[in-house]
Amino acid sequence: MSKNVALLTTNFFHPKGDRLIMGGAERYQMDLCRLLRDLGYHVEVWQIGDSWTKEFDGIKIRGLPVNKTEYNTFPELNMAFYENAMSFDYALYFILSLAYPLAREKSIGISHGVYWDWPGFEVANGKQENRQEWLRRMSIALAGPQKLVSVDTNTINYFNATLPGFYHKWEYIPNYVDTELFRPPEETNQANDKIRILFPRRMVPVRGVNETMRAAEILTQKYPQVEFHFCGRGHDDTMEMLMSQWADKHERCYYYWKPFEMMPEIYQQADIVLIPSRSTEGTSLAALEAMACGKPVIVGYAGGLSNLVLQEYNGYLIKPTVENLVASIEELLHDPNKRKLMGKRGREIALSFDKKKWHAKWATVLSSVFS
Amino acid sequence: MPKLTAMMIVRNEAKRYLQRCLNSLAKYTDSIVILDDASEDNTPEICLTYRQVKLFRQKESTFLDNEAQLRHKLWHYTLNDRPEWIVAIDADEFLEEEAIKELPYLLKQKYFNAVSFRLFDCWEGEEYFRTDGLWNPWRRGFSIYMVRYLPQLSSAWPPLKFHCGRFPIAYRQLPHYESSIRIKHLGWANAVYNRAKYERALLQDPSCQYMSKEHYESILWPPEKIKLEKWVERSSI
Known part of the structure; x- marks a missing residue:
C-alpha cells in the first residue's frame, strides 16, 4: 500500500483555478511530484483557491478558501492544510513560510531562494517590529519540519547566520537540468554573423x-x-x-x-x-x-x-x-x-547539476524523513 | 507527430479569405473538416480543391438560428476523422507564420490538453489591429482554439443559439497552455461589412446579454474614437 504525501503551496493554479502559467517553481513542483510517484508515494497538492479540485499531470490539486497573509506568512492556509490533509502520512511545505505555525510531524520544508532581498519586502516589512515578527514566525516555520531543503547555499548561509539553531536540518539540493534534453547544438560550418x-x-x-x-x-x-x-x-x-x-x-x-x-x-x-x-x-x-x-x-x-x-x-x-x-x-x-x-x-x-543527481539527493532526504 | 485536424464552419466565403485560410491550414494540419452551411457561392468547390479537406454540406442554413446545433454536428464529423488534436478556426482567422515552428512542440507536449491564443482584430485592412476597450487583445485574454481529443470527456454543448463557443463545455474547462502565437482576425478588416455585422449582432442579442451595448456601438465608431496599433510580423530566435 503506497504512503500518502500532501504538498502545500500557494499558487500553482491562479486562485480562481482558471489559469496556470508554467514557470520554474511550477516545473519544480511537477518534477518533485513525478519523483514521489516514481518512488511509490501517492501525492496530492493543496493551494489557495475557491474550494475547487483540479487534476494536472495526474496529480489532484485542491483549493483551500483562505487567502490572508500576515508578515509574509500564511497561517490560515497552513492550518486549513493541517486539518484537510489529516489522512496523509507525510507533508511537503513547498515554501518555507508555509510551515508556520503548525507543521506535520514527518514533513520537509523547501526554500527556492531568498525572496526577502526584494525591495517590496522591505517596503512591506521594513519596520523593525514587522521584521522581527516575520523572523519570529520564520523561526517557528523552520522548527517544525524534520528537514529543510534549499536550492542554494545563500539561503542556508542566511539562516545559519540569523537563526543558527537549525544548522543540522539543512540539506543543499541545488536545482537541476536534464543534460540529455538540454545539450549544445551540433557544430556546423554555416557562417552566421548574427x-x-x-x-x-x-x-x-x-x-x-x-x-x-x-x-x-x-x-x-x-x-x-x-x-x-x-x-x-x-x-x-x-x-x-x-x-x-x-x-x-x-x-x-x-x-x-x-x-x-x-x-x-x-x-x-x-x-x-x-x-x-x-x-x-x-x-x-x-x-x-x-x-x-x-x-x-x-x-x-x-x-x-x-x-x-x-x-x-x-x-x-x-x-x-x-x-x-x-x-x-x-x-x-x-x-x-x-x-x-x-x-x-x-x-x-x-x-554536475544533472537531473539524475537531483533525483538521487531528493530520494535520500525523502527516505530519511518519510519512514 | 500527433495528427492535427482542423474544423471549420463556412458560408459564402468564396470572395473573402477562404482560399488564403485553407492555404495556411494546409501547411500545418493533416486534415480539414468543413461543414458548409448552405453556401450560395462556390465555397464548396474551393474547399474541395484541397486534398486534406473533408467536406460536409447543409442544405439549409442554420448558423443564425441554431449555432450550437451546427457546432455539435461539426464536432461529430470531426471525431469521425479520428483526430488526436483538433484546431477550431474560422475562415477569416490566421495563426501567424511562427506557428509552423511551434505547433509540433505543442502537439508533442504532455502537460496540457488544450492550447489558447490571443486574437487580434484587424481594422481597416490588415496593417493595423484595434486596441480600445474590449477590442484590446491583451486585456481580453486567451481563448482555447486547440484541444487534444479526450474520449472520456462529454461532447455536451451549451444550449445557446449563438455565442455558444467552438468546443464542448468540458474542453473549455481544461487547464490550457497560453501560447504567444497570435491569431490575426480579418473579420472586421473590411469596413463595408461592419454595419451589417453590427445589425446582426443586435438582432441576435437585443438585450445586450453577451456584450455591452457600448461594445456593439463601438463597431460603428468614427475613426477618431478608435485606437489602432500596427501589426508587426514577428519571428523567434
Missing part, C-alpha cells in the same frame, strides 16, 4: 528586464549584427502588452515565449544568455539550461547564481546595471573564442 542575445525569464523588474531593455536599445543601435530575444511571460497581461509594443518599436528586438519542449532549441540558437537578476533568486533553472546548452551566461550575483557561475570562467557575475550589462556583453561580442570556451565550461558545470 549575435543573438537571449533573456529567458519572466518580464519582471527583479529579473533585470528593464536594465536589459535599455542595454538592448544601446547595443542594437551600436552593432547591426546584434539581436535581442526576450523569451518569457509577463507578470500580467499589461506587462505582456507593453513588452510587445516595445519590441515592435525596436529593430532586432523580439518578444515572445515558448513551450518548455521548445526551449532547448531556443537556447541552442542563442550566443549569449542573460540572467541579470537583482534579487529573489535561487539556482535558476534557466541559467542551468543555458549552461547545459553550452552558452556563456551573464548573471546577477543574487541568490544562488554564484553557486552556478564562476567569474570569467563560465560567464560573468555582475551587479546588473545597464553599464555592467553592456560592458560584459561587449566583451563577449568581440571575442567568439571566449564565448566558446565559457560555453564549454558551462556545459561541464551543468553536468
Whole structure:
C-alpha cells in the first residue's frame, strides 16, 4: 500500500483555478511530484483557491478558501492544510513560510531562494517590529519540519547566520537540468554573423528586464549584427502588452515565449544568455539550461547564481546595471573564442547539476524523513 | 507527430479569405473538416480543391438560428476523422507564420490538453489591429482554439443559439497552455461589412446579454474614437 504525501503551496493554479502559467517553481513542483510517484508515494497538492479540485499531470490539486497573509506568512492556509490533509502520512511545505505555525510531524520544508532581498519586502516589512515578527514566525516555520531543503547555499548561509539553531536540518539540493534534453547544438560550418542575445525569464523588474531593455536599445543601435530575444511571460497581461509594443518599436528586438519542449532549441540558437537578476533568486533553472546548452551566461550575483557561475570562467557575475550589462556583453561580442570556451565550461558545470543527481539527493532526504 | 485536424464552419466565403485560410491550414494540419452551411457561392468547390479537406454540406442554413446545433454536428464529423488534436478556426482567422515552428512542440507536449491564443482584430485592412476597450487583445485574454481529443470527456454543448463557443463545455474547462502565437482576425478588416455585422449582432442579442451595448456601438465608431496599433510580423530566435 503506497504512503500518502500532501504538498502545500500557494499558487500553482491562479486562485480562481482558471489559469496556470508554467514557470520554474511550477516545473519544480511537477518534477518533485513525478519523483514521489516514481518512488511509490501517492501525492496530492493543496493551494489557495475557491474550494475547487483540479487534476494536472495526474496529480489532484485542491483549493483551500483562505487567502490572508500576515508578515509574509500564511497561517490560515497552513492550518486549513493541517486539518484537510489529516489522512496523509507525510507533508511537503513547498515554501518555507508555509510551515508556520503548525507543521506535520514527518514533513520537509523547501526554500527556492531568498525572496526577502526584494525591495517590496522591505517596503512591506521594513519596520523593525514587522521584521522581527516575520523572523519570529520564520523561526517557528523552520522548527517544525524534520528537514529543510534549499536550492542554494545563500539561503542556508542566511539562516545559519540569523537563526543558527537549525544548522543540522539543512540539506543543499541545488536545482537541476536534464543534460540529455538540454545539450549544445551540433557544430556546423554555416557562417552566421548574427549575435543573438537571449533573456529567458519572466518580464519582471527583479529579473533585470528593464536594465536589459535599455542595454538592448544601446547595443542594437551600436552593432547591426546584434539581436535581442526576450523569451518569457509577463507578470500580467499589461506587462505582456507593453513588452510587445516595445519590441515592435525596436529593430532586432523580439518578444515572445515558448513551450518548455521548445526551449532547448531556443537556447541552442542563442550566443549569449542573460540572467541579470537583482534579487529573489535561487539556482535558476534557466541559467542551468543555458549552461547545459553550452552558452556563456551573464548573471546577477543574487541568490544562488554564484553557486552556478564562476567569474570569467563560465560567464560573468555582475551587479546588473545597464553599464555592467553592456560592458560584459561587449566583451563577449568581440571575442567568439571566449564565448566558446565559457560555453564549454558551462556545459561541464551543468553536468554536475544533472537531473539524475537531483533525483538521487531528493530520494535520500525523502527516505530519511518519510519512514 | 500527433495528427492535427482542423474544423471549420463556412458560408459564402468564396470572395473573402477562404482560399488564403485553407492555404495556411494546409501547411500545418493533416486534415480539414468543413461543414458548409448552405453556401450560395462556390465555397464548396474551393474547399474541395484541397486534398486534406473533408467536406460536409447543409442544405439549409442554420448558423443564425441554431449555432450550437451546427457546432455539435461539426464536432461529430470531426471525431469521425479520428483526430488526436483538433484546431477550431474560422475562415477569416490566421495563426501567424511562427506557428509552423511551434505547433509540433505543442502537439508533442504532455502537460496540457488544450492550447489558447490571443486574437487580434484587424481594422481597416490588415496593417493595423484595434486596441480600445474590449477590442484590446491583451486585456481580453486567451481563448482555447486547440484541444487534444479526450474520449472520456462529454461532447455536451451549451444550449445557446449563438455565442455558444467552438468546443464542448468540458474542453473549455481544461487547464490550457497560453501560447504567444497570435491569431490575426480579418473579420472586421473590411469596413463595408461592419454595419451589417453590427445589425446582426443586435438582432441576435437585443438585450445586450453577451456584450455591452457600448461594445456593439463601438463597431460603428468614427475613426477618431478608435485606437489602432500596427501589426508587426514577428519571428523567434
